[in-house]
Amino acid sequence: MRIDSILQERRTLSFEVFPPKQEHDEDLSGIKKTLTALTAVSPDFVSVTYGAGGHNRPRALDIAEIVISLEMTPLSHLTAVGYTKEDTKRVTGALSELGVENVLALRGDVPAEMKFPQDPWVDFRYALDLAEFIAPKRFCLGGAAYPEKHPESPDSAWDVEIMSRKERMGVRFFITQLFFDNDVFFKFRDACRGAGVRAPIIAGIMPIFKAQQIRRIVEISGCSVPAKLEAILDRYAGDDAAMENAGSDYAASQIVELWNGGVDGVHLYTMNKSRQVLDIVARSGLRSAKN
Ligand code: FAD
Numbered sequence: 001m002r003i004d005s006i007l008q009e010r011r012t013l014s015f016e017v018f019p020p021k022q023e024h025d026e027d028l029s030g031i032k033k034t035l036t037a038l039t040a041v042s043p044d045f046v047s048v049t050y051g052a053g054g055h056n057r058p059r060a061l062d063i064a065e066i067v068i069s070l071e072m073t074p075l076s077h078l079t080a081v082g083y084t085k086e087d088t089k090r091v092t093g094a095l096s097e098l099g100v101e102n103v104l105a106l107r108g109d110v111p112a113e114m115k116f117p118q119d120p121w122v123d124f125r126y127a128l129d130l131a132e133f134i135a136p137k138r139f140c141l142g143g144a145a146y147p148e149k150h151p152e153s154p155d156s157a158w159d160v161e162i163m164s165r166k167e168r169m170g171v172r173f174f175i176t177q178l179f180f181d182n183d184v185f186f187k188f189r190d191a192c193r194g195a196g197v198r199a200p201i202i203a204g205i206m207p208i209f210k211a212q213q214i215r216r217i218v219e220i221s222g223c224s225v226p227a228k229l230e231a232i233l234d235r236y237a238g239d240d241a242a243m244e245n246a247g248s249d250y251a252a253s254q255i256v257e258l259w260n261g262g263v264d265g266v267h268l269y270t271m272n273k274s275r276q277v278l279d280i281v282a283r284s285g286l287r288s289a290k291n
Helices: 003-009 029-041 057-069 085-098 127-137 156-168 182-194 211-221 227-235 240-260 274-284
Strands: 012-017 045-048 074-079 102-106 140-145 171-176 201-205 265-269
Touching: 003 012, 003 140, 003 171, 012 029, 012 201, 029 057, 029 274, 045 057, 057 074, 057 085, 074 085, 074 127, 085 127, 102 127, 127 140, 127 156, 140 156, 156 171, 156 182, 171 265, 182 201, 182 240, 201 240, 211 227, 227 240, 240 265, 240 274, 265 274
Parallel strands: 012 045, 012 265, 045 074, 074 102, 102 140, 140 171, 171 201, 201 265
Antiparallel strands: none
Protein backbone atom coordinates (compact mmCIF):
# COMPACT_ATOMS: atom_id res chain seq x y z
CA MET A 1 0.00 0.00 0.00
CA ARG A 2 1.16 3.57 -0.63
CA ILE A 3 2.24 5.38 2.52
CA ASP A 4 0.56 8.64 1.46
CA SER A 5 -2.75 6.75 1.33
CA ILE A 6 -2.13 5.30 4.81
CA LEU A 7 -1.29 8.76 6.15
CA GLN A 8 -4.57 10.11 4.82
CA GLU A 9 -6.39 7.56 6.96
CA ARG A 10 -4.39 7.64 10.19
CA ARG A 11 -1.25 8.63 12.04
CA THR A 12 1.38 5.94 11.61
CA LEU A 13 3.62 3.71 13.67
CA SER A 14 6.54 2.40 11.65
CA PHE A 15 9.92 0.72 12.06
CA GLU A 16 13.30 0.88 10.38
CA VAL A 17 15.60 -2.10 9.90
CA PHE A 18 18.96 -2.40 8.16
CA PRO A 19 20.50 -5.26 6.16
CA PRO A 20 22.64 -7.21 8.65
CA LYS A 21 26.21 -8.01 7.67
CA GLN A 22 26.64 -11.26 5.76
CA GLU A 23 28.78 -12.76 8.54
CA HIS A 24 26.15 -12.02 11.21
CA ASP A 25 23.07 -13.29 9.38
CA GLU A 26 24.05 -15.01 6.17
CA ASP A 27 20.63 -16.39 5.20
CA LEU A 28 18.68 -13.44 6.70
CA SER A 29 16.90 -15.79 9.09
CA GLY A 30 17.81 -13.44 11.99
CA ILE A 31 16.22 -10.38 10.41
CA LYS A 32 13.23 -12.47 9.36
CA LYS A 33 12.76 -13.46 12.99
CA THR A 34 12.97 -9.80 14.05
CA LEU A 35 10.45 -8.73 11.41
CA THR A 36 8.11 -11.57 12.33
CA ALA A 37 8.20 -10.44 15.97
CA LEU A 38 7.47 -6.84 14.92
CA THR A 39 4.28 -7.90 13.09
CA ALA A 40 2.78 -8.27 16.60
CA VAL A 41 1.95 -4.55 16.69
CA SER A 42 0.87 -4.27 13.02
CA PRO A 43 3.23 -1.47 11.97
CA ASP A 44 1.89 0.73 9.17
CA PHE A 45 5.13 0.28 7.25
CA VAL A 46 8.68 -0.98 7.67
CA SER A 47 11.59 0.84 6.10
CA VAL A 48 14.76 -0.90 4.93
CA THR A 49 17.98 1.12 4.77
CA TYR A 50 20.28 1.10 1.79
CA GLY A 51 24.04 1.46 1.98
CA ALA A 52 25.40 4.40 0.07
CA GLY A 53 27.68 2.77 -2.49
CA GLY A 54 25.51 -0.29 -2.84
CA HIS A 55 27.40 -3.00 -0.95
CA ASN A 56 24.19 -4.29 0.68
CA ARG A 57 21.87 -3.68 -2.27
CA PRO A 58 20.78 -7.30 -2.93
CA ARG A 59 20.16 -7.90 0.76
CA ALA A 60 18.06 -4.72 1.05
CA LEU A 61 15.86 -6.05 -1.76
CA ASP A 62 15.66 -9.47 -0.09
CA ILE A 63 14.54 -7.82 3.15
CA ALA A 64 11.86 -5.78 1.35
CA GLU A 65 10.64 -9.11 -0.03
CA ILE A 66 10.52 -10.58 3.49
CA VAL A 67 8.53 -7.53 4.68
CA ILE A 68 6.00 -8.16 1.89
CA SER A 69 5.86 -11.89 2.64
CA LEU A 70 4.88 -10.97 6.22
CA GLU A 71 2.03 -8.84 4.84
CA MET A 72 3.59 -5.55 5.90
CA THR A 73 4.16 -2.47 3.73
CA PRO A 74 7.81 -1.86 2.81
CA LEU A 75 9.51 1.51 2.37
CA SER A 76 12.79 1.01 0.50
CA HIS A 77 15.50 3.61 1.04
CA LEU A 78 17.51 4.56 -2.06
CA THR A 79 20.63 6.71 -2.04
CA ALA A 80 22.21 8.94 -4.64
CA VAL A 81 25.85 8.44 -3.59
CA GLY A 82 27.81 6.42 -6.11
CA TYR A 83 24.83 5.51 -8.27
CA THR A 84 24.32 6.05 -11.96
CA LYS A 85 20.95 6.53 -13.58
CA GLU A 86 21.34 3.04 -15.06
CA ASP A 87 21.92 1.48 -11.57
CA THR A 88 18.90 3.34 -10.26
CA LYS A 89 16.73 2.21 -13.17
CA ARG A 90 17.69 -1.40 -12.45
CA VAL A 91 16.95 -1.09 -8.73
CA THR A 92 13.64 0.70 -9.18
CA GLY A 93 12.69 -1.94 -11.78
CA ALA A 94 13.49 -4.70 -9.28
CA LEU A 95 11.50 -2.89 -6.56
CA SER A 96 8.48 -2.57 -8.85
CA GLU A 97 8.67 -6.27 -9.70
CA LEU A 98 8.67 -7.12 -6.00
CA GLY A 99 5.61 -4.89 -5.50
CA VAL A 100 7.37 -2.16 -3.49
CA GLU A 101 5.38 1.07 -3.86
CA ASN A 102 7.29 3.37 -1.48
CA VAL A 103 10.80 4.79 -1.77
CA LEU A 104 12.69 7.07 0.62
CA ALA A 105 14.83 9.19 -1.72
CA LEU A 106 18.09 10.11 0.00
CA ARG A 107 21.45 11.52 -0.87
CA GLY A 108 23.37 9.20 1.44
CA ASP A 109 26.76 9.84 3.00
CA VAL A 110 29.99 8.67 1.44
CA PRO A 111 30.97 5.73 3.67
CA ALA A 112 34.36 6.35 5.29
CA GLU A 113 35.64 2.86 4.41
CA MET A 114 34.60 3.12 0.77
CA LYS A 115 37.01 4.30 -1.87
CA PHE A 116 35.25 5.48 -4.97
CA PRO A 117 37.28 5.26 -8.15
CA GLN A 118 35.43 8.35 -9.33
CA ASP A 119 33.35 11.18 -7.94
CA PRO A 120 30.84 9.65 -5.48
CA TRP A 121 28.19 11.95 -6.96
CA VAL A 122 28.06 10.12 -10.26
CA ASP A 123 24.71 11.07 -11.78
CA PHE A 124 22.96 12.65 -8.80
CA ARG A 125 24.29 15.35 -6.48
CA TYR A 126 21.39 15.69 -4.04
CA ALA A 127 18.37 13.71 -2.86
CA LEU A 128 16.34 16.12 -4.98
CA ASP A 129 18.07 14.89 -8.15
CA LEU A 130 17.27 11.29 -7.24
CA ALA A 131 13.66 12.21 -6.40
CA GLU A 132 13.32 13.96 -9.76
CA PHE A 133 14.58 10.84 -11.55
CA ILE A 134 12.33 8.44 -9.64
CA ALA A 135 9.16 10.59 -9.51
CA PRO A 136 7.85 9.59 -12.94
CA LYS A 137 8.10 5.91 -11.95
CA ARG A 138 5.04 6.41 -9.78
CA PHE A 139 6.54 5.40 -6.43
CA CYS A 140 5.19 7.11 -3.35
CA LEU A 141 8.25 9.17 -2.40
CA GLY A 142 9.48 10.11 1.06
CA GLY A 143 12.38 12.36 2.05
CA ALA A 144 14.62 12.98 5.06
CA ALA A 145 14.15 15.93 7.41
CA TYR A 146 16.41 17.35 10.12
CA PRO A 147 14.86 18.95 13.23
CA GLU A 148 18.35 20.00 14.35
CA LYS A 149 19.71 21.00 10.92
CA HIS A 150 21.64 18.83 8.49
CA PRO A 151 25.34 19.11 9.45
CA GLU A 152 26.22 20.55 6.03
CA SER A 153 23.41 23.12 5.94
CA PRO A 154 24.07 26.76 6.80
CA ASP A 155 20.91 26.97 8.93
CA SER A 156 17.52 25.37 9.56
CA ALA A 157 15.73 27.78 7.23
CA TRP A 158 17.77 26.33 4.38
CA ASP A 159 16.75 22.79 5.34
CA VAL A 160 13.09 23.85 5.32
CA GLU A 161 13.60 25.42 1.87
CA ILE A 162 15.02 22.06 0.66
CA MET A 163 11.97 20.30 2.11
CA SER A 164 9.68 22.66 0.17
CA ARG A 165 11.61 21.86 -3.00
CA LYS A 166 11.36 18.12 -2.27
CA GLU A 167 7.62 18.46 -1.80
CA ARG A 168 7.30 20.29 -5.11
CA MET A 169 9.34 17.46 -6.68
CA GLY A 170 6.73 14.93 -5.53
CA VAL A 171 7.86 13.90 -2.02
CA ARG A 172 4.69 12.97 -0.13
CA PHE A 173 6.00 12.59 3.44
CA PHE A 174 9.13 13.20 5.51
CA ILE A 175 10.86 11.12 8.17
CA THR A 176 13.11 12.98 10.58
CA GLN A 177 16.58 12.32 11.78
CA LEU A 178 16.53 11.04 15.37
CA PHE A 179 16.17 13.60 18.14
CA PHE A 180 15.81 13.37 21.91
CA ASP A 181 14.24 16.74 22.64
CA ASN A 182 10.59 17.02 21.61
CA ASP A 183 10.61 20.82 21.91
CA VAL A 184 13.15 20.88 19.10
CA PHE A 185 10.80 18.77 16.96
CA PHE A 186 7.72 20.89 17.67
CA LYS A 187 9.58 24.13 16.83
CA PHE A 188 10.88 22.56 13.63
CA ARG A 189 7.41 21.38 12.63
CA ASP A 190 6.03 24.88 13.24
CA ALA A 191 8.79 26.34 11.05
CA CYS A 192 7.96 23.83 8.27
CA ARG A 193 4.25 24.59 8.41
CA GLY A 194 4.99 28.32 8.56
CA ALA A 195 7.04 27.98 5.37
CA GLY A 196 4.22 26.14 3.61
CA VAL A 197 5.48 22.54 3.87
CA ARG A 198 2.26 20.51 3.95
CA ALA A 199 3.46 16.89 3.73
CA PRO A 200 3.24 14.77 6.92
CA ILE A 201 6.38 14.87 9.06
CA ILE A 202 7.02 11.54 10.80
CA ALA A 203 9.21 11.68 13.92
CA GLY A 204 12.26 9.37 13.95
CA ILE A 205 12.83 7.96 17.44
CA MET A 206 15.96 6.10 18.49
CA PRO A 207 15.55 3.72 21.44
CA ILE A 208 18.36 4.01 23.97
CA PHE A 209 20.10 0.66 24.07
CA LYS A 210 23.47 1.57 25.56
CA ALA A 211 25.07 4.80 26.84
CA GLN A 212 28.07 4.36 24.54
CA GLN A 213 25.85 3.96 21.48
CA ILE A 214 23.96 7.17 22.29
CA ARG A 215 27.17 9.12 22.91
CA ARG A 216 28.44 8.01 19.49
CA ILE A 217 25.17 8.90 17.75
CA VAL A 218 25.10 12.31 19.42
CA GLU A 219 28.66 12.94 18.24
CA ILE A 220 27.85 12.00 14.64
CA SER A 221 24.44 13.63 14.31
CA GLY A 222 25.07 16.63 16.57
CA CYS A 223 21.63 16.22 18.17
CA SER A 224 21.04 17.78 21.56
CA VAL A 225 20.71 15.78 24.76
CA PRO A 226 18.18 17.16 27.28
CA ALA A 227 19.28 17.24 30.94
CA LYS A 228 16.88 14.40 31.80
CA LEU A 229 18.51 12.07 29.27
CA GLU A 230 22.00 13.22 30.25
CA ALA A 231 21.18 12.18 33.84
CA ILE A 232 20.03 8.72 32.65
CA LEU A 233 23.19 8.24 30.58
CA ASP A 234 25.39 9.18 33.54
CA ARG A 235 23.48 7.26 36.15
CA TYR A 236 23.15 3.91 34.35
CA ALA A 237 26.30 3.92 32.21
CA GLY A 238 27.66 0.80 33.91
CA ASP A 239 24.42 -1.17 34.14
CA ASP A 240 23.01 -2.33 30.77
CA ALA A 241 19.74 -3.68 32.16
CA ALA A 242 18.95 -0.53 34.14
CA MET A 243 19.97 1.62 31.16
CA GLU A 244 17.62 -0.32 28.88
CA ASN A 245 14.76 0.07 31.33
CA ALA A 246 15.31 3.81 31.81
CA GLY A 247 15.95 4.25 28.07
CA SER A 248 12.69 2.50 27.17
CA ASP A 249 10.82 4.74 29.57
CA TYR A 250 12.46 7.77 28.02
CA ALA A 251 11.55 6.73 24.45
CA ALA A 252 8.00 5.80 25.47
CA SER A 253 7.39 9.16 27.13
CA GLN A 254 8.90 10.92 24.11
CA ILE A 255 6.39 9.05 21.91
CA VAL A 256 3.43 9.83 24.18
CA GLU A 257 4.25 13.54 24.20
CA LEU A 258 4.69 13.61 20.42
CA TRP A 259 1.43 11.74 19.91
CA ASN A 260 -0.42 14.12 22.21
CA GLY A 261 1.18 16.97 20.27
CA GLY A 262 -0.44 15.71 17.08
CA VAL A 263 2.60 14.17 15.36
CA ASP A 264 1.80 12.65 11.94
CA GLY A 265 3.61 9.42 12.76
CA VAL A 266 6.33 7.78 14.85
CA HIS A 267 9.15 5.87 13.19
CA LEU A 268 11.31 3.74 15.49
CA TYR A 269 14.91 3.03 14.54
CA THR A 270 14.90 -0.59 15.69
CA MET A 271 18.61 -1.38 15.20
CA ASN A 272 17.17 -4.81 14.25
CA LYS A 273 16.12 -5.48 17.85
CA SER A 274 12.51 -6.42 18.36
CA ARG A 275 12.24 -7.09 22.09
CA GLN A 276 13.02 -3.61 23.40
CA VAL A 277 11.17 -1.95 20.53
CA LEU A 278 7.99 -3.90 21.30
CA ASP A 279 8.43 -3.02 24.96
CA ILE A 280 8.65 0.70 24.08
CA VAL A 281 5.51 0.47 21.93
CA ALA A 282 3.68 -1.26 24.80
CA ARG A 283 4.86 1.31 27.36
CA SER A 284 3.75 4.14 25.09
CA GLY A 285 0.28 2.60 24.82
CA LEU A 286 0.30 3.28 21.07
CA ARG A 287 -0.53 -0.28 20.04
CA SER A 288 -1.07 -3.44 22.00
CA ALA A 289 0.53 -6.62 20.70
CA LYS A 290 -1.58 -9.30 19.02
CA ASN A 291 -1.01 -12.73 20.54
P1 FAD B 1 19.83 16.13 0.75
O1 FAD B 1 18.40 16.46 0.93
O2 FAD B 1 20.38 16.09 -0.63
O3 FAD B 1 20.65 17.19 1.63
C1 FAD B 1 22.07 17.04 1.85
C2 FAD B 1 22.67 18.42 2.09
O4 FAD B 1 22.67 19.14 0.86
C3 FAD B 1 21.87 19.28 3.07
O5 FAD B 1 22.76 20.10 3.76
C4 FAD B 1 20.97 20.11 2.16
O6 FAD B 1 20.57 21.31 2.76
C5 FAD B 1 21.88 20.32 0.95
N1 FAD B 1 21.14 20.44 -0.32
C6 FAD B 1 20.14 19.64 -0.75
N2 FAD B 1 19.73 20.00 -1.98
C7 FAD B 1 20.49 21.07 -2.34
C8 FAD B 1 20.57 21.90 -3.50
N3 FAD B 1 19.77 21.72 -4.54
N4 FAD B 1 21.50 22.89 -3.52
C9 FAD B 1 22.33 23.10 -2.46
N5 FAD B 1 22.30 22.35 -1.34
C10 FAD B 1 21.40 21.34 -1.27
N6 FAD B 1 21.88 7.22 4.56
C11 FAD B 1 22.17 6.10 3.86
O7 FAD B 1 23.28 6.01 3.33
N7 FAD B 1 21.29 5.06 3.75
C12 FAD B 1 20.04 5.11 4.30
O8 FAD B 1 19.26 4.16 4.16
C13 FAD B 1 19.68 6.29 5.05
N8 FAD B 1 18.46 6.40 5.62
C14 FAD B 1 18.11 7.58 6.25
C15 FAD B 1 16.82 7.73 6.77
C16 FAD B 1 16.43 8.90 7.39
C17 FAD B 1 15.02 9.04 7.93
C18 FAD B 1 17.37 9.98 7.53
C19 FAD B 1 16.97 11.25 8.22
C20 FAD B 1 18.65 9.84 7.03
C21 FAD B 1 19.04 8.66 6.38
N9 FAD B 1 20.33 8.49 5.84
C22 FAD B 1 20.65 7.34 5.16
C23 FAD B 1 21.34 9.52 6.03
C24 FAD B 1 21.32 10.58 4.89
O9 FAD B 1 21.65 9.95 3.67
C25 FAD B 1 22.32 11.66 5.24
O10 FAD B 1 21.84 12.43 6.32
C26 FAD B 1 22.79 12.55 4.11
O11 FAD B 1 23.89 13.31 4.57
C27 FAD B 1 21.75 13.52 3.59
O12 FAD B 1 20.73 12.90 2.94
P2 FAD B 1 19.46 13.75 2.43
O13 FAD B 1 18.62 12.84 1.67
O14 FAD B 1 18.89 14.54 3.53
O15 FAD B 1 20.23 14.75 1.42
